[in-house]
Amino acid sequence: MKQETLNFFDKVYEVARLIPFGRVTSYGAIAKYLGAVRSARMVGYAMNGSGGKDVPAHRVVNRKGLLTGKHHFDGTNLMQQLLESEGIQVVDNQIQNFEAVFWDPGKELGNDF
DNA sequence: CCGGTGACTTGTA
DNA sequence: GTACAAGCCACCG
Numbered sequence: 140m141k142q143e144t145l146n147f148f149d150k151v152y153e154v155a156r157l158i159p160f161g162r163v164t165s166y167g168a169i170a171k172y173l174g175a176v177r178s179a180r181m182v183g184y185a186m187n188g189s190g191g192k193d194v195p196a197h198r199v200v201n202r203k204g205l206l207t208g209k210h211h212f213d214g215t216n217l218m219q220q221l222l223e224s225e226g227i228q229v230v231d232n233q234i235q236n237f238e239a240v241f242w243d244p245g246k247e248l249g250n251d252f
Numbered sequence: 253c254c255g256g257t258g259a260c261t262t263g264t265a
Numbered sequence: 266g267t268a269c270a271a272g273c274c275a276c277c278g
Contacts, residue, residue: 176273177273178260178274181260182259189259206259211259
């Protein structure tokens with residue numbers, strides 16, 4: 140059985156869905172949780188297919204807390220608006236107090252804890 | 253089939 | 266502290 144790639148994408152969607160309200164995470168954190176820290180790019184690419192799903196891609200940003208993926212959203216400030224709607228302060232595509240809103244699946248979920 | 257690209261991260265200088 | 270390079274793997278033409 141191949142379909143490992145679909146599994147990877149599916150995993151990314153599941154973790155993204157597990158992100159609590161008012162929290163954000165990074166691609167690397169998800170990748171690490173999946174055991175593919177080197178494939179953080181694929182996580183972002185997976186988000187590309189998150190369209191039409193219940194995956195809050197706006198809660199996923201890069202390690203700098205920068206909304207690198209906002210360009211892939213329909214609007215120009217849609218991603219920022221969504222984050223601000225959750226109580227997250229965003230200025231110039233940069234999440235403020237990023238450490239406070241950061242959510243690490245490998246730590247919070249503690250899959251291998 | 254092959255080359256280029258990309259919503260990233262880490263390490264070295 | 267910033268800047269550049271390498272690694273990763275799926276999708277597109």
